[in-house]
Amino acid sequence: MRFFISQKRGEEMNRRRQAAISLSAAVISGMLVYGVYLLQLRQIQLQETVEIVVPxxxxxxxxxxxxxxxxxxxxxxxALSPEMITDMKDAIGMETSVPLGGNEPLLRWKVDKYPLLPRNGQSTFQIPREYVKSVSNGIRAGDEVSLYLSNEAEPSRKLYPESIRVAGVKTAANLEIDNPKNPNLMSMANDDKEGMYASRRDANGTIDSINLNLTEDQWLALDSACKGGTTKLIIAFQASSIKGSE
Known part of the structure; x- marks a missing residue:
């Protein structure tokens, strides 16, 4: 009698052991299947690519x-972000607002379609005539210029380390200085360096007023330096206005 009871208990223990083994195997199998699914999902995500524009x-x-x-x-x-340009057509014809590194994603805020307009944080200021000591007659709208301060009692110095964008230059008759037969801005839009140079050679008129795109801090620095009357501005044309694309 005891033999049959012991045998029955042994069979019960075997059934429990087998059930536990089966449950463990099922759990491990489920975990493996889920792990494989995650790996495949990750692989699919990595394989999904998008084209972007880079210099x-x-x-x-x-x-x-x-x-x-x-x-x-x-x-x-x-890895795609909303600021990245993905279509070459959206980038061609734009002008760089900051230097671009090779093979880095081209971001929308780094280029500008309308360089004559003030950028974010800038305003267009007409520089008072009494602030200006000299201005290069070769300057045209859209050019980059350097600003220097001249004072007889102090050494001359550069006002800003960065270049400044010219929004417009006009004669005393309030006419934009340009060559009507060969407009500088049209040559600039077509990346025609020869045309840009020729328009400066052939344009008539003396610059009476100049508008610059400045930040508030830049304008305040300029105004503080010149409003006393002893310090004057020298506005110089930068060669990069024509050679920037080389």
Missing amino acids: KQFIPIGTKLSAEHLRIITLPLT
């Missing part, structure tokens, strides 16, 4: 972008 090499500020400056690369879709 081929370093591009300086003020460069009008063309197809020769740019190329397309692919990134994982998960």
